[in-house]
Amino acid sequence: MNSRDLAVGIFFMSQTALGMLGNSALLCCFIIADFVGIKAKPTDLIVKHLTWANFIVLFKGIPESIAAFSQTYYVDYVSCKLVLYFHRVGRGVSLVSTSLLSVFQAIIISPSNSKWAQLKIRALDIIGPSLGLCWALQMLVYAFILVYATDIRGGGNVTGIKMFEYCAVVKPRRPINTLTLILLTSNDVMFLGLMMWASGYMVFILLKHKQRVKHIHRSQSLRSSPETRATQRILTIVSSFVLFYVMSIVFTAYLSVLEGTSKWVSNAGATVAACFPAFCPFLLLRHYSSISRLCCPSS
Template structure:
């Protein structure tokens, strides 16, 4: 059924304002985090893999939130794109950045595990290799995800002025054209395999870091009185922050999947659910820069 593009949701003013407020806060925070790392790279030394990862995560989340802002504006009837190029660009950029967000968050967890690993561990040999291989890995992830999400450049277009049950509506102005079952199955399989693989790697690296932190605490209590609480080093404080970061990401990711599966992407079903999905889907991108900035002493001093 053709959607009414002029439809607005006056009874959801509070929810609408919350969506735009979250997007504005997230864009501002990620811009500050990205600019800080850019200035650090330009004024000081060659960036480390961990700094590059945080900068890329801020860039990815910045672009993601900008595209979510366009989607929200179209959803609430503030803007009507009305052309294929705009639809393809916004939806493709949104899907690409969401995929890169998972990849970059996983890399952040793995790099922190490598940084925390002791000298006699199997991960210690990657400490020096990571600075040389890491840029190539980033380029590979960008190219792979750009190709994987390239189907949106073909299957997404402006909503036509005809009535059809074969269109899947993404926003008020954009819809997904019918595609073959085989092509859809291959694409969904690749996306699911990628997401499950990166989430599995996050879980493994997080478990490894927890075991290292627990071992350090037991060694400290063995060497000192148990009445003394161990003082965390900067690396350990950063590790606990990354672990909190991973937990929050997984929570928001699974909440987004649950909402998506329960309501689908048919906007006509329930605009409230779609708005809640926008809030949940943007929650990680909005909160993450504040978590990362809270552990950056250079930013706190500034």
């Protein structure tokens, strides 16, 4: 084992352990909050689904770490299909859940005289069905992975196959490959755009509200006002999400059109895809109001 493989293995293992720890802590906070009787927010259900999706995405880091430490480690035929499939489904659900969280928060904080006000009550009733549709849609979009994913031994005699660390993927014909690339990219871009629009709308509402109550904060700096802090939190979460997922889209698209397999590109894509699921729970633990009330009742 060379030093590069050792460094990659340690990084994958650390990233996976950190993400698992953070998401476990977030789930434990929700369980304790339910146990002590803290009233749940309507968007808590979305955050719970987001956390489970993060777990699924991070699970791929386990075989990635083992493959980096052991060059002879391979996943069997069925496990290879399931690992790759549920990783992509979890990544898609994480993206869509964050988009839904932004949209529902935008609806909730919208002024009572806006056209979105009438959706506030109805929005609470469709959170559950929207999450169910989210899982079903992502499982359908990535169903092709179950067809083209195979193990290393099974793909040894197949032409047009891409060998990765512990699995292999049969490359489809060019028209199917192009159509799949367009479908996946459109899925990511659509929900990223929806999330950015909803977050931009929230920032706009908060800034307008800050202007209206500016006289209340004359004794405080604008930096310390509640509206400014809320705006900064939204921008932090959204910008980090967009940064990691745009990079993930780029690596995924490049791997799809690349002839052969690049170990560096494959490792970089896996690392970037797991960045937000690993750091997301720590952002939520710090800024999510339900968790803040649990950790600090006086808040």
